[in-house]
Structures are given as structure tokens and as C-alpha cells.
Amino acid sequence: MHARHALVVAAAWLVGRAAPAAGESARVRGAVRLGALFAVHGAPMEARAGAACGMVREHYGIQRVEATLMALDAINADRRLLPWLRLGADLRDSCWAAPTALRQTIDLVRDAIAPSEALHRQSLISGKTGLCAAVSYSATARELSDRARFSTFFRVVPSDKHQARLLVALLRAHNWTYVHALHTDESYGQSGMAAFREEAARGGVCVAREVALRAAPSAAAVDAALAQLARGPQVAVCWCEGRTARALLAGLARAPRRRLRLVASDGWADRRDVVEGLEHAALHALTLRIRSPYLDHFDRYYLALTPHNNSRNPWFQV
Numbered sequence: 001m002h003a004r005h006a007l008v009v010a011a012a013w014l015v016g017r018a019a020p021a022a023g024e025s026a027r028v029r030g031a032v033r034l035g036a037l038f039a040v041h042g043a044p045m046e047a048r049a050g051a052a053c054g055m056v057r058e059h060y061g062i063q064r065v066e067a068t069l070m071a072l073d074a075i076n077a078d079r080r081l082l083p084w085l086r087l088g089a090d091l092r093d094s095c096w097a098a099p100t101a102l103r104q105t106i107d108l109v110r111d112a113i114a115p116s117e118a119l120h121r122q123s124l125i126s127g128k129t130g131l132c133a134a135v136s137y138s139a140t141a142r143e144l145s146d147r148a149r150f151s152t153f154f155r156v157v158p159s160d161k162h163q164a165r166l167l168v169a170l171l172r173a174h175n176w177t178y179v180h181a182l183h184t185d186e187s188y189g190q191s192g193m194a195a196f197r198e199e200a201a202r203g204g205v206c207v208a209r210e211v212a213l214r215a216a217p218s219a220a221a222v223d224a225a226l227a228q229l230a231r232g233p234q235v236a237v238c239w240c241e242g243r244t245a246r247a248l249l250a251g252l253a254r255a256p257r258r259r260l261r262l263v264a265s266d267g268w269a270d271r272r273d274v275v276e277g278l279e280h281a282a283l284h285a286l287t288l289r290i291r292s293p294y295l296d297h298f299d300r301y302y303l304a305l306t307p308h309n310n311s312r313n314p315w316f317q318v
Helices: 058-077 098-113 117-126 160-173 187-203 219-228 242-254 296-303
Strands: 025-028 032-038 087-093 134-136 153-155 178-184 206-213 235-239 261-264
Touching (some): 058 296, 160 235, 178 242, 187 206, 187 235, 206 242, 242 261
Parallel strands (some): 032 087, 178 235
């Protein structure tokens, strides 16, 4: 996904700090505490400052929080890995909104570099110092590979250039060398589409028309975009995040005679919430998915959780 919602890890010696107000974060005590942001809730419905967050996102929010907590449990339980310390965590909600993510990131970094006075005295005695870096579990934007600008950024997923190369190879394999292009008009879509344009020019794929849509476009905006793509090729490369893809599928469902095959990036590859109720419109679409093994043990862990036995995740009970 895009750079603004990258996982921020601020590792610091944060022993004994007071917990925030209930519901603000999920905390695990430890000698080294990992700070992380997850889009537990969707973006606010209103653009004004202080607007309430949207609905809880189970797949991309709650499950990622629980996957982190499960991983911490496994690391702490294996004394061969880090026998000299216990990992903790401070997990916060970005609400899928850049202002909220920025505020939470500043709070995490501030806690890392300017801990309480008592902790400062303890660090002077022990000789321990804070460390601040950024690690992403889903950011694929190409610009994050620029080490001169993002020297402390690391990620565990490949950059967009690899997806762009694969998309071009997929198009050429089907002899779809004349296509339309759609993208979400924010960092994920912009960066991905820039990578695709470069690879398409290099690989002999011609883009007839390119259209940008907001992350959550209105029905009128989608219908206007589809009208622009009514002529020419019947294949469109879609570098779109989930909300944009669902809006496009809804637009195609409103015009069943309009034939447009979507060949898409990883933004909605395995998301049931994007295609639910619109499966007929998504028929014949092709999407990429970053390879990752299925974790059966996470299913067992997650399905055993209830609001009664899961007190450390404040959003699980919502």
C-alpha cells in the first residue's frame, strides 16, 4: 500500500511509562517497545479536523494487530531468540487517514527520543539509548527505495517496479498491447502507475487513455471515467486501492453492457470486501498478489479470541 500508511517502528527503551487513555492503543510491556500504526478503522467520513474515524476494518486492521501480538508472543516465548530482553509494543490506529497517521507517528517518535525524566535517568545509568527507524508491512511505493531520502526506511514487501514488470509481462502474454489505465489518485496509485508507464513503454504496451480517481470516488465520477474509456481497448490496467476498485466494479455493474476487463495490481487481490455482492462485475478480472504462505496457526489463534479473553486489544471489543 502507500507510503503515508507505512508501519512505523520506533524502538526505544520505554520502561514504566504510563498508558494512554483507554482505547487509544494496544500495549505490551517490554524492555524494548515496538511502536506500530495500523488502519484499525476506516477514514473519517468528513474531511474536517477531529472528525470521527470510520468503521472498524477487521481484515486490514484488527487481524494485523493480532498478527503482531501473536508474533511478539512467539518471540518472547522462545528464549533462544532474544534471551536477554523481552519485546513490548505500542500499537496505534491511523484510521486510514494521513493527518491521524502523522499525529500518531509524531507521538511514537517523541516517546522514543524524549522519554520521561525518570526513564532518562535510568538510561543514563544503564547506558541504553533509543533507536528510531521505520519498517513497512505493506508500502510498495517506488520512491521509498531512494536511500538518500529515506535512509531509515525498510520494508518487507517488494516495490512497485516488480509489479509493473509483471503486469506488462501478463499483458504481453495475452497479446493485450493496447490498453486503458486507471489509478487511485494518491501515493499508492500515482507511484504504481508511474512505474507501469515506464515498464509499458519499455515492453511495447501502449496506453490509450489514463484516468485518475479519488480513493473513494462518487458514482458520478466513476460513471464519467468509464464513459471516457468506452472507446478503444476493452482491457484496463487498474492500479487501484480497494475502495476505488469496489467503486469501479459497482460502476460496471450499473452498465452491464459495458465490457471492460480489469487487470489489476495487488490493491484488492484477495479482498472479499471489495468484490462482495459485485462478483458478476469482477468476473474475468485478473489481479496480482504478493506471494505469502497461508498461516493455519494464525487461524487457530484468531478464532479462539473473544472479548472476554482478549483484553490487550482495545479495538477487538468494538
